[in-house]
Amino acid sequence: MLQANQLLIERHFEPVFAPVDLQVQARELWLVTGANGAGKTTLLRLLAGLLRPSNGSVRCTAPAMRFLGHALGLKEDLTVTENLAFAAALNGRGDLSLDDAITEVGLDEARFQAARTLSAGQRKRCALARLLLSPATLWLLDEPYANLDAQGVGLVDRLLEGQLSRGGSCVMSTHGALRPPDLPYRELVVQRAVARV
Amino acid sequence: MSRVKKAFHQFGSPPWLFRFAGILSPILWVACLGLTAWGLYWGVFLAPADYLQGESVRIMYIHVPAAWMSMMIYALMALFGFIALVWHIRATEILAMASAPIGAAFTLIALISGSLWGRPTWGTYWVWDARLTSELVLLFLYLGVMGLYNAFDEPRKGARAAALLAIVGVVNLPIIHFSVKWWNTLHQPASISVVGGSSSIDSSMLWPLLIMAVATKLYYGANLLTRTRVRLVEENRNKRWVRDWIEGKKG
Amino acid sequence: MSGQVFLPLLKRDLLLAFRRRSEVLQPLIFLLVVVSLFPIGVGPGPQILARIAVGVIWIAALLATVLSLDSLFRSDFEDGSLEQLVISGHPLALVALAKVLAHWLVAGLPLVLLSPLLAVWMNLGEGGLMVLVISLALGTPILSLLGAIGSALTVSLRGGGQLLSLLVFPLYVPILIMATSAVTSATDGLPYLGQLGLIAAGLVAALTLAPWAIAAALKLSLE
Numbered sequence: 205m206l207q208a209n210q211l212l213i214e215r216h217f218e219p220v221f222a223p224v225d226l227q228v229q230a231r232e233l234w235l236v237t238g239a240n241g242a243g244k245t246t247l248l249r250l251l252a253g254l255l256r257p258s259n260g261s262v263r264c265t266a267p268a269m270r271f272l273g274h275a276l277g278l279k280e281d282l283t284v285t286e287n288l289a290f291a292a293a294l295n296g297r298g299d300l301s302l303d304d305a306i307t308e309v310g311l312d313e314a315r316f317q318a319a320r321t322l323s324a325g326q327r328k329r330c331a332l333a334r335l336l337l338s339p340a341t342l343w344l345l346d347e348p349y350a351n352l353d354a355q356g357v358g359l360v361d362r363l364l365e366g367q368l369s370r371g372g373s374c375v376m377s378t379h380g381a382l383r384p385p386d387l388p389y390r391e392l393v394v395q396r397a398v399a400r401v
Numbered sequence: 402m403s404r405v406k407k408a409f410h411q412f413g414s415p416p417w418l419f420r421f422a423g424i425l426s427p428i429l430w431v432a433c434l435g436l437t438a439w440g441l442y443w444g445v446f447l448a449p450a451d452y453l454q455g456e457s458v459r460i461m462y463i464h465v466p467a468a469w470m471s472m473m474i475y476a477l478m479a480l481f482g483f484i485a486l487v488w489h490i491r492a493t494e495i496l497a498m499a500s501a502p503i504g505a506a507f508t509l510i511a512l513i514s515g516s517l518w519g520r521p522t523w524g525t526y527w528v529w530d531a532r533l534t535s536e537l538v539l540l541f542l543y544l545g546v547m548g549l550y551n552a553f554d555e556p557r558k559g560a561r562a563a564a565l566l567a568i569v570g571v572v573n574l575p576i577i578h579f580s581v582k583w584w585n586t587l588h589q590p591a592s593i594s595v596v597g598g599s600s601s602i603d604s605s606m607l608w609p610l611l612i613m614a615v616a617t618k619l620y621y622g623a624n625l626l627t628r629t630r631v632r633l634v635e636e637n638r639n640k641r642w643v644r645d646w647i648e649g650k651k652g
Numbered sequence: 653m654s655g656q657v658f659l660p661l662l663k664r665d666l667l668l669a670f671r672r673r674s675e676v677l678q679p680l681i682f683l684l685v686v687v688s689l690f691p692i693g694v695g696p697g698p699q700i701l702a703r704i705a706v707g708v709i710w711i712a713a714l715l716a717t718v719l720s721l722d723s724l725f726r727s728d729f730e731d732g733s734l735e736q737l738v739i740s741g742h743p744l745a746l747v748a749l750a751k752v753l754a755h756w757l758v759a760g761l762p763l764v765l766l767s768p769l770l771a772v773w774m775n776l777g778e779g780g781l782m783v784l785v786i787s788l789a790l791g792t793p794i795l796s797l798l799g800a801i802g803s804a805l806t807v808s809l810r811g812g813g814q815l816l817s818l819l820v821f822p823l824y825v826p827i828l829i830m831a832t833s834a835v836t837s838a839t840d841g842l843p844y845l846g847q848l849g850l851i852a853a854g855l856v857a858a859l860t861l862a863p864w865a866i867a868a869a870l871k872l873s874l875e
Contacts, residue, residue: 214557286664295740
């Protein structure tokens with residue numbers, strides 16, 4: 205579904221991380237870990253096709269892909285409902301209705317609130333609702349656990365479980381100890397490139 | 402790989418380009434200095450004065466080649482930029498960005514020399530005639546490319562953005578030229594020019610002009626290759642071939 | 653199930669502009685202020701004003717457009733919406749077209765509608781008004797399209813705004829020349845259709861070519 209060969213990117217003519225090889229099959233969950241600043245976000249953006257590699261290649265054969273970046277992609281002046289309606293129009297909507305998706309992520313009471321007024325955790329939930337609304341076989345998530353309370357973390361785990369059981373896959377970055385408790389996963393550790401003196 | 406493709410990619414290889422530039426640029430510098438001295442001497446001291454403009458016509462030997470170069474370099478900059486954007490070759494990014502200040506300098510020389518040339522004829526240091534106005538807009542185009550390139554933190558990203566701007570500029574350049582020329586005929590009678598237009602140039606003035614034209618091209622080549630070498634060393638300072646070259650210099 | 657981009661994006665942007673109405677009005681107020689400064693600075697003599705009317709109105713339109721262009725892609729870039737649009741797989745040129753159209757409807761069209769007022773202020777000669785409005789109607793979309801290229805190139809830069817002016821003004825020179833010539837010819841009783849025809853041709857060219865340049869610039873800025 206997703207393949208990376210000797211993937212490398214340079215900033216200021218120095219590699220950011222050591223070359224990455226990755227093969228993601230169906231029903232696989234990959235955790236991208238590494239120290240702060242090692243380049244996890246950069247790697248995910250490379251895999252998503254937002255960045256061009258300096259060396260190596262990325263090949264994505266998945267029919268549809270969803271990306272959750274550091275910036276969530278929510279318009280401040282639009283309500284939760286409006287934001288999700290736009291996302292559904294853009295990416296196509298699956299079987300789940302807008303209202304059900306909002307309920308599923310626990311934003312029932314905030315559905316008509318502007319994104320500007322939401323807390324960081326609520327915004328994250330709104331962005332996660334997009335994953336429910338428009339199913340895709342490959343998910344690339346940058347720090348999905350960030351800013352979420354215990355229930356939010358549980359929500360992410362439920363989403364991951366659903367994705368894998370449907371035959372999809374996911375590559376997600378996480379730092380620290382947060383990992384999905386019951387799901388089998390494989391780990392890719394991003395190593396900062398060795399600085400040459 | 403076909404031979405052309407192979408040559409293409411070899412040209413883009415930093416160590417190869419570094420060596421090539423190192424051999425060619427001294428030759429270009431020497432030739433340029435020689436031709437410039439010869440051309441200026443001929444133009445300033447030996448060639449005749451113009452029967453209409455007198456001695457002031459001699460500025461033409463600087464102004465006209467500078468104006469030609471200002472346009473040629475912009476086109477080359479856009480060409481290098483196009484190759485850089487389509488084939489992602491770093492060497493052409495360097496060549497494009499190194500060309501920009503040289504082209505801007507020629508544009509400035511063309512503007513100043515054009516202004517000085519006009520002083521005896523028009524009585525003022527500046528008139529909005531077609532050529533000077535076009536050159537001024539061209540200068541702004543150059544400054545835009547250079548400004549955009551320098552505004553970015555990441556040099557490769559800046560070079561690609563500036564390259565895209567240069568391509569947009571080169572597409573617009575003929576349109577700008579045409580519209581300024583047309584605007585000028587609306588507002589002013591035709592300006593005096595020695596080259597181009599209806600008057601043809603006498604061969605006694607043509608030769609020094611051509612020599613200066615070649616000299617400016619050599620200058621561009623020499624300057625470009627020298628700047629490129631500096632840039633290549635800066636960027637690749639951690640690579641083996643640069644370290645070997647430095648070691649070689651020390652020994 | 654692949655969704656659509658042009659209409660949803662256009663509607664979204666118009667809705668967003670409506671939510672920030674006061675910000676949207678600022679370039680228009682700027683336009684009015686700038687034009688009204690000329691009689692104050694140059695003197696209210698009707699003949700001088702009439703002579704410079706076209707130039708003043710068109711230059712004020714250029715300035716107002718550039719002012720409004722800086723924010724064209726900025727909020728989408730900063731909140732991550734631009735990334736989502738690129739990843740959605742829809743042609744980025746269509747995205748560019750939708751955003752520029754929304755921008756023109758909100759920032760360019762009002763300029764066209766305000767122009768009769770400005771023509772009266774500047775004592776524009778008889779026969780010039782209609783051609784002025786047409787020149788602005790055809791020309792302001794070109795300003796938006798070309799300016800959007802600059803806007804896309806500078807969106808990832810912190811101090812983008814001033815650089816944007818330097819980038820786009822050379823590109824605006826031909827439109828300025830053609831438009832002012834058309835209106836001046838009209839007020840002098842001379843033929844003006846040629847100039848208008850050229851502007852129209854320019855609009856077609858810009859509509860065809862600019863979206864690709866904008867798309868390339870947006871992808872570049874995201875890197």
